[in-house]
Every structure is written in C-alpha cells, then in structure tokens.
Amino acid sequence: MRALGPFLLLLGCQTEIAFPLGGGHFPSPLVPSFVHQARFAITNNRSDSLSFVTASTSPITKLGDVPIGDNPVELEGPHHIAASPDGKFLVYNLSNYVPGTGSGPHGSHGLGNLPGSLVKLDAATMQNLGEALVDRSPGEVILSQDGRFAYVTHYDLLRELQALTQGGKEEMAYSALAIVETATMVRRSLTPVCVTAHGAGLAADGKTIYLTCAHTDQLAVVDVADPAHPAVVSRLPVGPNPSPFGSPPTYGPYALSISPGDGSVWISDNNSGDVRVYDPQTGAMDAKRTLFVGGIAMFSAFSQDGKTLFVPHQGDDKITLIDTSTLSKKELSLPAQACLNVHLITLTPDQKGALVVCEGMPPKRLGSALSLSLDPLAVTGFVELQQFPDGAAWLPPWP
Amino acid sequence: MIRLLLVGLLSGCGTVPAADYGRALMSDRTVSSAASNPFSCTTCHPTTENSTALKPGYTIVGAASRSAYWGGFENTLLGAINQCVVQFMRGRALPPTDEKARALYVYLQSLSPTVGPLLPLTVVSDIVDLSSGDPAAGQTFYTDACAGCHGAPHTGQGRLSSLIPIIPDESVAAHGSSAQTGARPITIEKVRHGKFFSAGGTMPLFALERLSDAQLGSILGYLEQFGLPK
Numbered sequence: 001m002r003a004l005g006p007f008l009l010l011l012g013c014q015t016e017i018a019f020p021l022g023g024g025h026f027p028s029p030l031v032p033s034f035v036h037q038a039r040f041a042i043t044n045n046r047s048d049s050l051s052f053v054t055a056s057t058s059p060i061t062k063l064g065d066v067p068i069g070d071n072p073v074e075l076e077g078p079h080h081i082a083a084s085p086d087g088k089f090l091v092y093n094l095s096n097y098v099p100g101t102g103s104g105p106h107g108s109h110g111l112g113n114l115p116g117s118l119v120k121l122d123a124a125t126m127q128n129l130g131e132a133l134v135d136r137s138p139g140e141v142i143l144s145q146d147g148r149f150a151y152v153t154h155y156d157l158l159r160e161l162q163a164l165t166q167g168g169k170e171e172m173a174y175s176a177l178a179i180v181e182t183a184t185m186v187r188r189s190l191t192p193v194c195v196t197a198h199g200a201g202l203a204a205d206g207k208t209i210y211l212t213c214a215h216t217d218q219l220a221v222v223d224v225a226d227p228a229h230p231a232v233v234s235r236l237p238v239g240p241n242p243s244p245f246g247s248p249p250t251y252g253p254y255a256l257s258i259s260p261g262d263g264s265v266w267i268s269d270n271n272s273g274d275v276r277v278y279d280p281q282t283g284a285m286d287a288k289r290t291l292f293v294g295g296i297a298m299f300s301a302f303s304q305d306g307k308t309l310f311v312p313h314q315g316d317d318k319i320t321l322i323d324t325s326t327l328s329k330k331e332l333s334l335p336a337q338a339c340l341n342v343h344l345i346t347l348t349p350d351q352k353g354a355l356v357v358c359e360g361m362p363p364k365r366l367g368s369a370l371s372l373s374l375d376p377l378a379v380t381g382f383v384e385l386q387q388f389p390d391g392a393a394w395l396p397p398w399p
Numbered sequence: 400m401i402r403l404l405l406v407g408l409l410s411g412c413g414t415v416p417a418a419d420y421g422r423a424l425m426s427d428r429t430v431s432s433a434a435s436n437p438f439s440c441t442t443c444h445p446t447t448e449n450s451t452a453l454k455p456g457y458t459i460v461g462a463a464s465r466s467a468y469w470g471g472f473e474n475t476l477l478g479a480i481n482q483c484v485v486q487f488m489r490g491r492a493l494p495p496t497d498e499k500a501r502a503l504y505v506y507l508q509s510l511s512p513t514v515g516p517l518l519p520l521t522v523v524s525d526i527v528d529l530s531s532g533d534p535a536a537g538q539t540f541y542t543d544a545c546a547g548c549h550g551a552p553h554t555g556q557g558r559l560s561s562l563i564p565i566i567p568d569e570s571v572a573a574h575g576s577s578a579q580t581g582a583r584p585i586t587i588e589k590v591r592h593g594k595f596f597s598a599g600g601t602m603p604l605f606a607l608e609r610l611s612d613a614q615l616g617s618i619l620g621y622l623e624q625f626g627l628p629k
Binding site: 015016023073 | 413414415416417420469470471472473474475476477478482486495498500501502504505508520522592593595596597604
C-alpha cells in the first residue's frame, strides 16, 4: 500500500483500508486437546513430524501427529528434541540429513551438505517461535537446567570424509558444538570439538558438557561456563585401544548419560556393545566399570536416584538395567512385534514408568513407542509411530 | 499496481474496503517484499471454484475455511500464504497484523462460505524419465501450465520476467543433453520439485494432483519440437 502513496497523494487524498468491524484477524492456531495432559513428544526423522503419546505406566496411547519443519515439500529430518523446564516450548534439530529419499539431477535429497537448524516450537500451538542456523547434520540437543541455553552437537560425516580424502589432520574433521540462547534464538557460539560429536550431557553445575566422539573413540570434556567462548578441556580415549583417526572405531561411543548421584558419565558404545564410565572426580575413565551389554548400546537413562541405569541396545533389542553400585545387570527383552531397532529410553518424572522408542526399518516398517512399568519391570503396551522416530521429550500438562 | 490504484480511485480515495483491497492484492506482486519477485497469488492459484487451469496451486475459492494446507503440513492459512511469500516470492513472512495479510484474509473469507476439505498434495520425490506424449496435447498443457511464466517455447515471448528462463533453449544451453543431468531430467525435476530438493530458483512445484505424469509427458513431447532432448 505504501507504493500507492505517491499516486494517491498527488490526487490529494489519503486512503485507508476499511476492515470489517472486529474482522480481518487471522484465527488463533488451534491448540490440540491433548496438550492438557502429560505426554511425550517424539520426533519422526523421516516423516518430518512429531508424534505425541501418553506418559504413564498404563498402556501407551497415541495422542496425535503434528507436521514440523520449515517447508512442506522436502524431508528435513527432525532429529533429537528437548523440552523447556516449564514445558512451554520444545527445541528440535532439523538435520537436513535424510539419505535415500528423493532423487533427481541435483542428487539425492539431504546428505547433510546443508547447514541444519535448531527450531523452537510452542508446545501448545506447535507454531514456530524462532530458529537458529547451526552446522551440518545436527545430532543431539540438550538444554541447560534453566532452559536458557541449548547445546547442539553435530555428527558431520561429510567433514570427516573431506578431511580424510584431502589427507588432512584430525582437526579438520572436527564437528562443532553450537550453543544457542533460547529466549532470542541467537547462536552464541559454534566451536569445533571433536570428530563426529554426538551424545551430550551437561554436568549438574551447568559449566561442563561431555560429548561422545564416535569415530575417534573419545569423550570430549568442554568448559561451557561462558556460552560465547566454550573451551575443549580434554579429549579422552574411552578405552585402552582407541582407533586412530580414519580407522573404524573400536568402541564407537555414541550416547551418554550423567549420573544424578555422583556426576559420573556413562557412555554407550555402538561398536563394542558396552557401557564405559568416566569419573569427573579423577578426570579419567574408570576401567573397572566397563559393562558389556551386547548389541549396539544406544541412548540410556538414569533413575532419579542414580542407582539404576537403563541401557537400550539394538541388534538384540533389549534393555539392560545396571545397578550402579554393584554393577549387576538384568535384562528386559522387547517383543519383536513391538520394537525393531530400539533407540532410546527415558523415564517418566514419577519414576514409575518409562518410554522406549524404536526406529523400525524405514521405509518398510514404521517406528514404535513402548510404555514400560518399572516395578514390576514389564512392557505395558506399544503404538506405531511414523518413519524413524529419533528423539523424545517429556512435557507436563499445559495449564 | 494499476488495479490497486483503481481500487483507491473507485473508492473515492478515502477508504478502500478490505475485501476489495485483498482482491486487488491477489494479482499484485508487491505482496512480497522482494523487488525482484515476479509472482502474484493468481500466477499459481485459479480464482474460480471449478477451474481446470493447470496451475501449481489449488483454487483460492474456499481457501480460508480449509482444515489444513499444503497437504496437511500447514495448519493455518497465514502459514500457507507465507510458504508462498517466502519460498517462491522471496519475501519476508507476513505477520498476522500486516495490513496486506489481513486484507487477503478478508477477501479469501468472502470466497469461503463453507468448511472446506484438506486437499491432497503428492510430491514426486524420485525423478524418473517419462514417455513423451502427444505434442498437440502438450502444446495445450504447456500454454496452460508453463507459458504464463516462461512465455512461448524458444522465444520466451510473453514470459513473466526476463529472469525466468526460456525453455527449452536456456535449459539445454545450461544443462546439455545428458540423460542423467541434462535438460530433459532437469525439466522434469523442476516441474516436480520446483525450487526444492536443492534444485534452486523460485519455481513452485506441480504435485501429481495438479499436473499428471501423462500431461507432463505430453509437454515433454511438445518441447522436443523445440530441441528438448528425447
């Protein structure tokens, strides 16, 4: 309308738009009724959607699916997800890494050659509240305890490949840690940390973040006290025979959980099928606490008291419960019809139940979510989700 | 712009009813903040209920009352509008308080008396070659679906902007005749993916519901007469 101004002014008139009384206002986005109950939000990596499911020990039910992402055409690969402490917003990564879907002269869709982003989503209306550009192939996202900062790892295989093909040094292959201020969605820093950084956990004091470096068998310890200037403190081998850069990893550290008891870091290893423990008191790995779980160890979770670690593993699709004091173990097999390729476990806040997410086998088999009761330990139900569920976050009832 | 001016003049300059302004905006490229944008809403959307025009978008009739948009991806009308404004018109997203956005909404509401269904949008993700169809039918389809933006084949006469390539000539010159990456698969990909899948540009895509493979095959047959590789 501004462009009309000169013409109309020349005619000696001023034009206003007459809206109907009380009209011309877009309706508010609908709020799904299920937001008024506690629930889990689960990303579907290859469906560009969130699935919402109940969060209790009762048999799990699906509450709904919501499409997410920036554009309606391409698969953008929403990866992991985290919820703010007050449950008002979610943050999730768009990884732009969805191999094998879509092809044409411009190449297969995805392959992680585009920067990813961190999206902030209103947990009630599902509307985008903001977005920050991060780096290629964002992986894990976690929030500080107060929800002020989001920490995003990157599992940048292309960077590793480029460094190797160019005969470059390991440093050239480092993936970055991005720190984003959630109020403004301004990225405060993007810091190269290690090769194929993936799993992440923030120490209780909020000043140290631990990252698994999958392809170099390392744990990176990063000082994040100043979000604008994180500093890598150390990169420790997670076992006695770490693979040199460019060779297949021996252990393949992929995910981790931090004990709420003593702050120790329990690392899930893909390749060696075990859990290894870093002791922040000594600043070293504790070789005595190496626990073989079998399969491909994935995203684990601690009980609130730190006495039990729940470790899901693929290949055999089981959950191993580790007593962190005695290091004794017990297993729960997940029914084959309910779960293929278990990805993560997370406990309900009341510690009576847990959610287990299984990838399925895209595109042939959809992913699934299972509800567990912890006492007695049992699967209480399961539901189908969409293609390749990947991350989960618990949300309290919306007021 | 001329329509907008007329709306102002016909309204006695004092006030313009929002619905009239919204109607004029439908054909105005300044809906987008990008000076280089050649598109308006009606470039891609038919304006009558049962239109058979081969346009990438669905009719604007009933648009304000649909339950969702973009095949279910967008739950709000403003979100759907802003996909076009941002993706194809290269503008900034319109906030809900924007005068133009509100006027568009009032106009679209006037065309949407009843609750409308969610309309399907099937994106062809995997590009494969298509059999060339009848060139005569292809000419009709080309005129309807392509000429509004690209102008006449070979000459570009009547194209919407000099930034829009003349086809097939400029496509052949840029991409050659390779069966994998040349002008033919590029043409199919641009029709099916538009600007997406890293294809670039600002072209909207044609989902299967808006242009069938048979129709596209006929367009290919027609363009072969102008040098599109077979």
